[in-house]
Amino acid sequence: MSFESLGLAPFLLRALAEQGYETPTPIQQQAIPLALAGHDLLAGAQTGTGKTAAFGLPLLQYLGTEPQKVGPGPRKPRALVLTPTRELATQVHDSLRGYSKYLRIPSAVIYGGVGMGNQLDSLRRGVDMVIACPGRLIDHIERRSIDLSGIEVLILDEADRMLDMGFLPSIKRILAKLPKQNRQTLLFSATFPESIKQLAMEFMRNPREVQVTPQNTVAETIAHRVHPVDTARKRELLLHLLGQDARVQTLVFAKTKHGSDKLATHLEKAGIQAAAIHGNKSQGQRLRALGDFKSGKVKVLVATDIAARGIDIDQLPRVINYDLPMVAEDYVHRIGRTGRNGANGEALSLVSQEDAKYLRQIVRMLGRDMEIRDLPGFEPQVPIRWGNSAPGKAEQPGGQRPPRKPGGGRGRRPSGGGEGQAHAHAGNRGGNGRSGARAPAAAHAHQRNQQRNGGGPRRDANR
Known part of the structure; x- marks a missing residue:
């Protein structure tokens, strides 16, 4: 099966080809046609299965081919992607920008741990797509710096992790600000505990379900x-x-933020290039450590579970x-x-x-x-x-x-x-x-x- 056979537009196929994408993964094969058809979707997919493209490509095709419903007032966001961590938000934003190389879709990424100035500037200029962490998005809602009444597509990425991190009240507050009619919702999760099923019943319309791997399975390799x-x-x-x-x-997992720092320092003293990444680090520090690890400048990255989300x-x-x-x-x-x-x-x-x-x-x-x-x-x-x-x-x-x-x-x-x-x-x-x-x-x-x-x-x- 090829990406062409999934019904994707030429402007997306061209960007995918330039990035070396050849064959869609199982989650992409199952999810993309359903999403393009406008269905709500419950998708079971682990990290590393290609789920960002599975929801991102149909989203970009919709935004690139469907005219915006123009209303009074400033431009409102049309699509919202919620993620549990700022690393994942940044990664999703970067991926979507790569897929939309031949489109003009203004976007903003919103997360905590940094000043609000740049985010406020982006929102004032007007964007079609927002990738956000729930906590900082609530801050913008309270400041009235974002209007979610024009959202046409909602995506929840790693929904189980967001609930596990205690974001359920924030998610419900955000959902209350979204239009209930004419909205498509895609929910991606590695597992489907009862809390997610109940949430889906509250805000999704007859969702189709796809599951590419049994829950809690790992690669045989x-x-x-x-x-x-x-x-x-x-x-x-x-x-x-x-x-x-x-x-x-090597990615090393430690239990606590303090323990991650101590361990990275110990490794550095022993002559091993190491860095730590956790919730107490500033966004600049986290991005720098992740960049050094990806480039090979740092050989060992010590991380907590939450901070490691989005490390791809x-x-x-x-x-x-x-x-x-x-x-x-x-x-x-x-x-x-x-x-x-x-x-x-x-x-x-x-x-x-x-x-x-x-x-x-x-x-x-x-x-x-x-x-x-x-x-x-x-x-x-x-x-x-x-x-x-x-x-x-x-x-x-x-x-x-x-x-x-x-x-x-x-x-x-x-x-x-x-x-x-x-x-x-x-x-x-x-x-x-x-x-x-x-x-x-x-x-x-x-x-x-x-x-x-x-x-x-x-x-x-x-x-």
């Missing part, structure tokens, strides 16, 4: 590996892993979870930045005893095995207790196993139920996690997923 380690030695182990090949670009780098070979996420779904978002478009990628996790419960949640959610490998010289002083009836529980009854001696770092990949294969059966008692084994999904992973409540542990407030 990503190798998952867990390295058990004592908390006090995590930094040392991270330096060891990064030092094995200092040329490999082709061929990123490695992601390291210095801290595991407390919400299992965030693991999918994190590692989705590697292994894209069929490329191989590595997802490494440094897991201490206090992280074991989060690893169990992740493995149950994924429903797949995850290799656990001791690294010589970094074995935990006391073997990690993975727990009964849970992934990571090695089939090795009996008390504590002494720490493994150096030289036992080769991870085994057992098949079947032989020694070293971890099991999750309820009847398994005693014993601790055996490093060098796999942490498989629970035998009844599907049943567990059905029983899981959607909330999970509360997110760290410092991120």
